[in-house]
Amino acid sequence: MNDGSPHELSAAYALDALDGDELEAYEAHLAGCERCRGDVVSFRATASALAYDVDLPPLPETLEHRIISAARAERPNVVPLRQRLAIPAATLGAAAAVAAIAIGIWAIRLSNSLDHQKQIRKDQKALIDILSDCSKTPTQGSSGAVCVAPTEKAVLIADSLPAASTDKTYEAWVITGKRVQPAGLFRGGAGRKYVLLAEPVRAGTKVAVTLERRAGVSAPTTAILLQAEVKPS
């Protein structure tokens, strides 16, 4: 098997050695090539075995906590209020999307985008539910508001936070007494941003925003840019 056909690229693909156009073209080929899908599955397994031949430095102590906190907080995120859902077909390419589904697991990158669209629809519905019946507390520090529904689900509205640079993110916090919980990441930028908060907000709860490193952190490390304390109704 040395004929330079696309089949041969299953190895490079499994080693993540394809990039750009090559990657796109191969994923399109993969969509229609059962043999390649089989090869990719077994080559991925072989490639993963290579991971065992690395040094194992001690794990950074905070990494576990960081991952679990991010997992807890990452779901709800900024929700575009207007329907702008035409993105996936345009950016994915139908063939690549099919490949993503056919291979099931390898093309997480692609299927995430599809999943993301579904998530956005759900979040939009949740957002509208909250905004249609909530009490508003204006924020201090930067203009905006926190809207809390009777269900204690809440939305943070940020009106004028500049876009975070690519290595940073805004992170929302829900603070109840001494408990500080991460409640969502967002990028800021022009226009009004709606952030569905991952944690319930009650009377006496404070909602705050800080600017953190890109992947988010489990406890605030910088000064509060915006905050609101929800008063008993």
Added chain:
Amino acid sequence: MISLRGRRSERSQTTARELAHLSDEAVLALVARSDEQALTELYRRFGRLAYGLAFRILRDDALAQDAVQEAFLGVWRAASRFTAERAKPSTWLLTLVHRRAVDLVRREERRRTEPLQPETEPVGTEAPDEAELATQRQTIRQALRQLPAEQREAIELAYYGGYTQSELAERLGQPLGTIKSRMFTGLARLREDLGEDVRARFEPA
């Protein structure tokens, strides 16, 4: 997938002790139900390997942590769509770590590894799983050694160095077709040599 997890029911969370006896597949099935303990267990099983791999590629603690975090979050998000017929959970996770690390290394344009000299330091001995890891490492290392040098070089530079096939062609001064077939032939041979071992460990039954 769950959209709003404002309040979580504690009762549905499994305990660490229950989890320790479960297969990787079973742990992943719990992760698919947004069980945080199960995610912790998955991290306990594969975190060190994941970080080791990311660090090998990126040579940078902060970036390696980002890669590992993003891979675990990828698992967290997509676990419900994981199909056990396709791969072992460990393969999936390591694939995500690898892809993320390679994306980052390309973005950072930091290329620092000379993979033809594998590290020789012994693996630490504190955890009980270490012996198991050391055995696997021995197996893969031996299989790599049996490859013709140029196939091994192409595979190692791609996997540990994050080079694309085009970059490799340029770096090694070879036609792209040669690089492609070195990778293909080498990986096919590795697959063969690792044989039952890798099938049992990394491929679905």
